[in-house]
Amino acid sequence: MDGKVKYYEGCGQEGPIRCIFLCEFHPTAGPKITCQVPENYISKDIFDTVSHYIIPKVQLQRCTLTVTLLGSKILGFPVRIDNKKYARNAYYFNLCFVCDAWARTVHLEPLVKKLTEYLLSMELETEWLSKQSISGEAKALGGLMRQVMQDINSRRMCTLT
Template sequence: MDGNSKYYEGCGQEGPIRCIFLCEFHPTAGPKITCQVPENYISKEIFDTVSHYIIPKVQLQRCTLTVTILGLKILGFPVRIDNKKYARNAYYFNLCFVCDAWARTVHLEPLVKKLTEYLLSMELESEWLLKQSVSGDAKELGQLMRQVMQDINHRRMCTLTVG
């Protein structure tokens, strides 16, 4: 390790959220990123490498998952909604935070879970996520994710209003 390097994996320091993205299991395309802020922070190659862990099998649904790859730490809370209205009778999604691999992220786990549950309730009430995905225009979702990232990084808190 470089003597001047202040940050390293396991150093115990909190770092900023570098990216927030929402991914889903598309019925024909498979796992894909629906929206991310900033755009293209997670490349298709990195996502394809970890997509099986980010959109996992049923046993890991509704569990906090952390994947570290290529200097990035991806934190998520994957969810599956079973309903006949969805293609393949289920809708899988995961809201993920991306931080530096060295960053301590345990304090973000309750936040990613709470935000996922917020999106889950919006989906159950009005199909909010599915509509954004089907339209191909996730502008509202992108604005929400941008607000969350900026507020958490700068104010260490966030209040959301949608509607």
């Protein structure tokens, strides 16, 4: 964006996606960021401040949520999978986009939902997310998130295969 122009919340301008992260509710550690691109964009302190909004109670699952704080806008679509194979009989995750607080993000809501549903189907079919979380190795997920962020920011579209 132009350094001379002052943007403000509600200005109606679209901004770039600054970060994409996946967080989950770990059965013993609680809410945590599993993977983020770029790394450490959202600090642990900021995440801890908003984690109960990003990994919300059942009533807000599968709803688009937006939290604005400290110059950033976090957009997510939290999901809970009920199944006895998971610790505590459920797996909670949320894929979030981070933009500037002034940015218009309504056009990203369908993308966050669609990408979350893509990850949900991969989890239901192959346990792709939970296996990466357990192993602590999220290279494939990080690569996918990096591709999405770069493609959306540069071409305004993304195709995953």
